[in-house]
Amino acid sequence: MEAVGKGVDSASERVEEIVGELRRSFTERRTVGYEWRVAQLKAILRMIEEREADFMAALYSDLSKPQMEAFLHEISLVRAACELLLKELKHWMKPQKVPTKITTFPSSACIVSEPLGVVLVISPWNYPFLLSLEPVIGAIAAGNAVVLKPSEVAPAMSALFAKVFPEYLDNSSIRVVEGGASETTVLLEQKWDKIFFTGNPKIGRIIMTAAAKNLTPVVLELGGKAPVVVDSNCDLKVAAKRIVVGKWGCNNGQACVSPDYIITTKSFALQLVNALKNTLEAFYGKDPLESKDLSRIVNSNHFERLTRLLDEVEVSDKVVHGGQRNKELLFIAPTLLLDPPLDSLIMQEEIFGPLLPILTVDKVEDSFDIINTGTKPLAAYLFTKNKKLQKKFVMTTSTGAILINDIALQIANPNLPFGGVGESGMGSYHGKFSFDAFSHKKGVLVRGFGGEARARYPPYTPMKQKLLRNLLNGSIVALILALMGWPWRE
Amino acid sequence: MESVGLDLLVEELRDTFESGKTRDFSWRKAQLKSLLKLLEEKEEDIFMALYKDLGKHHCEVFRDEVGVLIKSVNYALDNLKTWMAAKKVYVPLAAIPSSAEMVPEPLGVVLLFSSWNFPIGLSLEPIIGAISAGNAVVLKPSEIAPASSEFLAKNIPLYLDNKAVKVIQGGKRVGEQLLELKWDKIFFTGSNRVARTIMSAAAKHLTPVALELGGKCPAIIDSLSGSRDRKVAIDRVVGGKWGPCCGQACIGIDYLLVEEKFAPVVIELLKATIKRFYTKREYISKIVNMQHFQRLSNLLKDPAVAESIVCGGSIDSETLFIEPTILVNPPLDSDIMTEEIFGPLLPIITLKKIDDCIRFLRGRPKPLAIYAFTNNEKFRKRLIEETSSGCIAFNDAVIQYACDTIAFGGVGQSGFGQYHGKFSFELFSHSKPVLRRSFLTEFSFRYPPWNERKLKFMRLLYRFDYFGLVLLILGLKR
Numbered sequence: 016m017e018a019v020g021k022g023v024d025s026a027s028e029r030v031e032e033i034v035g036e037l038r039r040s041f042t043e044r045r046t047v048g049y050e051w052r053v054a055q056l057k058a059i060l061r062m063i064e065e066r067e068a069d070f071m072a073a074l075y076s077d078l079s080k081p082q083m084e085a086f087l088h089e090i091s092l093v094r095a096a097c098e099l100l101l102k103e104l105k106h107w108m109k110p111q112k113v114p115t116k117i118t119t120f121p122s123s124a125c126i127v128s129e130p131l132g133v134v135l136v137i138s139p140w141n142y143p144f145l146l147s148l149e150p151v152i153g154a155i156a157a158g159n160a161v162v163l164k165p166s167e168v169a170p171a172m173s174a175l176f177a178k179v180f181p182e183y184l185d186n187s188s189i190r191v192v193e194g195g196a197s198e199t200t201v202l203l204e205q206k207w208d209k210i211f212f213t214g215n216p217k218i219g220r221i222i223m224t225a226a227a228k229n230l231t232p233v234v235l236e237l238g239g240k241a242p243v244v245v246d247s248n249c250d251l252k253v254a255a256k257r258i259v260v261g262k263w264g265c266n267n268g269q270a271c272v273s274p275d276y277i278i279t280t281k282s283f284a285l286q287l288v289n290a291l292k293n294t295l296e297a298f299y300g301k302d303p304l305e306s307k308d309l310s311r312i313v314n315s316n317h318f319e320r321l322t323r324l325l326d327e328v329e330v331s332d333k334v335v336h337g338g339q340r341n342k343e344l345l346f347i348a349p350t351l352l353l354d355p356p357l358d359s360l361i362m363q364e365e366i367f368g369p370l371l372p373i374l375t376v377d378k379v380e381d382s383f384d385i386i387n388t389g390t391k392p393l394a395a396y397l398f399t400k401n402k403k404l405q406k407k408f409v410m411t412t413s414t415g416a417i418l419i420n421d422i423a424l425q426i427a428n429p430n431l432p433f434g435g436v437g438e439s440g441m442g443s444y445h446g447k448f449s450f451d452a453f454s455h456k457k458g459v460l461v462r463g464f465g466g467e468a469r470a471r472y473p474p475y476t477p478m479k480q481k482l483l484r485n486l487l488n489g490s491i492v493a494l495i496l497a498l499m500g501w502p503w504r505e
Numbered sequence: 506m507e508s509v510g511l512d513l514l515v516e517e518l519r520d521t522f523e524s525g526k527t528r529d530f531s532w533r534k535a536q537l538k539s540l541l542k543l544l545e546e547k548e549e550d551i552f553m554a555l556y557k558d559l560g561k562h563h564c565e566v567f568r569d570e571v572g573v574l575i576k577s578v579n580y581a582l583d584n585l586k587t588w589m590a591a592k593k594v595y596v597p598l599a600a601i602p603s604s605a606e607m608v609p610e611p612l613g614v615v616l617l618f619s620s621w622n623f624p625i626g627l628s629l630e631p632i633i634g635a636i637s638a639g640n641a642v643v644l645k646p647s648e649i650a651p652a653s654s655e656f657l658a659k660n661i662p663l664y665l666d667n668k669a670v671k672v673i674q675g676g677k678r679v680g681e682q683l684l685e686l687k688w689d690k691i692f693f694t695g696s697n698r699v700a701r702t703i704m705s706a707a708a709k710h711l712t713p714v715a716l717e718l719g720g721k722c723p724a725i726i727d728s729l730s731g732s733r734d735r736k737v738a739i740d741r742v743v744g745g746k747w748g749p750c751c752g753q754a755c756i757g758i759d760y761l762l763v764e765e766k767f768a769p770v771v772i773e774l775l776k777a778t779i780k781r782f783y784t785k786r787e788y789i790s791k792i793v794n795m796q797h798f799q800r801l802s803n804l805l806k807d808p809a810v811a812e813s814i815v816c817g818g819s820i821d822s823e824t825l826f827i828e829p830t831i832l833v834n835p836p837l838d839s840d841i842m843t844e845e846i847f848g849p850l851l852p853i854i855t856l857k858k859i860d861d862c863i864r865f866l867r868g869r870p871k872p873l874a875i876y877a878f879t880n881n882e883k884f885r886k887r888l889i890e891e892t893s894s895g896c897i898a899f900n901d902a903v904i905q906y907a908c909d910t911i912a913f914g915g916v917g918q919s920g921f922g923q924y925h926g927k928f929s930f931e932l933f934s935h936s937k938p939v940l941r942r943s944f945l946t947e948f949s950f951r952y953p954p955w956n957e958r959k960l961k962f963m964r965l966l967y968r969f970d971y972f973g974l975v976l977l978i979l980g981l982k983r
Contacts (some may be wrong), residue, residue, distance in 0.1 A: 047890075058883065082960055124908060182900045220708050223708035298952060420943060428594075431605060437711070454571060457889075458911025460905045462901040472782055473562070473782045473788035
């Protein structure tokens with residue numbers, strides 16, 4: 016296990032050594048072959064299978080995550096990602112032939128995926144298993160050496176990774192470095208071929224600024240205020256269930272794709288609030304403190320942050336359900352608020368917790384304007400049967416992804432890229448997109464020595480000039496043919 | 506220009522974008538067609554501007570800039586509708602009623618920085634991509650090519666929608682002012698040093714960037730047997746070194762790697778070809794300005810480097826002319842071998858065996874392109890697998906720029922972000938996944954309260970396969 020260094024210097028040296036070792040490993044082409052990548056992916060599957068109980072325990076220790084969530088949202092998704100990669104890797108590693116046109120005739124071209132080199136993955140605390148392993152799997156599948164820095168806010172999972180990785184994976188090319196801000200700073204001073212970061216936009220800026228020094232490309236999976244628009248023309252019972260499980264069933268609202276706030280029409284608001292209240296009671300009982308199906312707030316910092324959002328003047332009186340809290344247990348009940356002011360903290364910052372404001376508008380279309388005044392979120396949701404409204408929503412809302420009539424499922428479809436836009440991030444992954452995120456798509460052009468074009472080269476004799484000039488007035492195809500000297504004869 | 510003025514300008518662009526005008530297929534098509542008109546009607550002016558800035562012959566301008574642009578615009582016009590269409594995505598279960606698709610959408614207002622060596626080409630090529638993708642655009646051309654910058658500032662407003670596409674001229678100060686504003690993407694072509702500043706500034710707003718940088722692009726010349734092959738190869742090498750802007754090109758050949766036995770043949774052929782091509786001064790561009798002229802002459806001042814010159818070497822500071830110069834084995838730690846040359850000096854590094862080039866390249870910064878002239882298939886395979894570069898081209902040089910189907914861009918120190926063809930469209934778009942579900946199918950144990958029985962059931966079902974599990978979540982399995 017990598018112990019936290021005693022001083023910045025020793026931490027710096029240690030990290031430099033690790034990166035140096037990984038770079039040597041990569042230069043010696045250890046990670047490039049298909050067999051190595053497959054062996055690592057299979058080892059990860061074995062690791063998940065044999066240590067599942069340990070991973071579940073770590074999730075419970077760090078987050079009090081209910082077993083069902085831990086299994087559905089973390090374990091099974093990672094397993095599925097591994098299995099998909101194992102199935103498709105050979106195919107994805109093949110060069111992809113592309114057509115060539117008259118411009119470069121005669122020639123053939125293809126695109127080859129090659130690994131970038133040594134990459135850094137920094138993961139967050141809320142899905143510490145999934146958001147560490149899914150990018151790491153992508154990096155390995157693409158043939159890179161990788162350092163994982165798990166979040167120190169989920170210490171049990173971080174320690175577990177540091178322990179089991181060397182037991183299952185190739186230590187010369189895959190490493191875990193534990194630690195907090197100072198270790199991260201030291202890591203960011205190294206030269207990486209890509210940095211993959213999941214977390215909040217403030218840190219995202221720091222990461223990108225550090226990456227700029229070495230011109231390192233980055234993938235930033237950030238967050239945002241994911242809005243849910245609820246139209247009166249929907250199946251309210253089903254919508255309420257999906258919203259509730261999408262909010263409080265995803266790490267108790269501490270998830271980047273979880274609904275942040277709802278917008279609905281004034282005339283429908285009461286019905287919606289009642290439906291949500293009923294569903295909350297059905298799922299979590301009359302006293303949610305007793306329910307075993309809710310994660311806790313991760314730590315006291317976030318607990319303080321969330322209570323501050325709730326207790327702000329003009330906000331605290333907008334609570335229509337919930338609001339109870341217990342500091343020792345780091346518990347805040349599922350809370351609904353109705354029309355808090357738009358300039359309040361709870362409506363300006365990403366909530367990342369079990370508080371759900373509901374804004375009301377006159378016409379449901381007005382909600383689109385509200386959404387567009389904010390920064391672009393990672394996901395936006397709409398519940399409606401009205402196809403025209405759906406279409407308008409898709410056209411006018413710029414967001415990482417759009418899901419209509421359900422919540423969060425986009426993360427489970429490996430054929431869809433998962434990533435943000437604007438403040439919610441840059442780059443994407445999942446499925447083949449993970450493989451692509453950690454690859455360089457190298458163009459390969461092969462020409463023969465035939466088909467030489469004299470008009471390409473000087474001296475630009477009057478005849479050549481005339482040729483080019485005449486062809487200029489003709490079709491571009493003819494011109495390019497002449498440039499290629501085919502079927503030209505001098 | 507005052508930064509307040511810039512603020513207002515960008516606000517105008519943002520208003521235009523918010524109005525939805527630039528998303529329209531007909532708007533994008535009209536802009537592209539106008540661009541074509543600009544290239545056709547103002548061709549003489551383009552030739553004149555490039556002659557003034559760089560002493561380029563108009564055949565070179567047509568071959569490297571205007572002609573390529575015309576091809577690119579036509580390619581975009583032919584494919585725009587396809588690129589803009591939503592693409593259906595396979596949902597693993599053909600689960601009706603549930604559908605997924607990817608909808609491309611523009612990013613918003615984008616900022617383009619172009620460089621001075623292909624000032625028209627490297628300005629308009631990204632504009633083609635940005636407009637095809639439906640964005641509003643600010644272009645800041647390089648002040649080091651002032652005539653071209655002036656040309657763009659004057660003519661773009663005449664042909665393109667002035668409310669959506671603006672050209673802002675200026676130097677470093679204007680660049681810095683622009684970087685303080687918020688953009689939805691920044692596209693930069695230029696040097697590594699400036700790229701770092703751009704990316705740091707972009708980080709403040711979490712603006713994604715594409716950086717088209719350079720590097721030392723090597724040309725590896727294998728011992729070719731046929732005299733015809735040799736001639737064609739060397740023609741292409743000469744064309745790939747001194748043809749594009751007298752060596753001042755990011756994808757131009759920087760230096761050669763040749764087996765020592767074969768080197769004398771190569772040198773003789775190079776000398777002969779240079780003589781054959783450059784019968785007149787006007788067939789080769791000049792060095793862009795005194796600063797670069799001095800930089801290049803300084804590379805030759807190093808005595809060990811000067812000693813290695815076998816051909817050329819004469820310089821004329823009044824006309825900013827440096828003769829095509831060939832050097833053999835200058836010291837590997839000299840500036841000429843550690844920095845990107847960006848000029849008409851061609852070092853030849855000899856190796857014992859040509860395969861040694863792979864070890865030579867390992868550990869050196871990844872260039873924008875690697876060129877290899879060889880008929881040996883095994884050697885080709887090794888080069889593809891064991892070297893890394895933006896792209897790799899065999900038996901020709903520079904021409905990959907004209908190929909729309911392979912993406913153009915660097916890796917490592919040569920940059921990131923790729924464009925040309927549909928890659929340009931994608932670079933300036935956000936491909937937004939859209940999933941639609943219906944209310945009809947529901948499944949109860951997705952929801953709390955959860956218990957051992959539900960979890961067990963999940964596990965059991967999951968053992969069959971992941972898709973089964975997704976079916977379950979989607980409520981299609983009971």
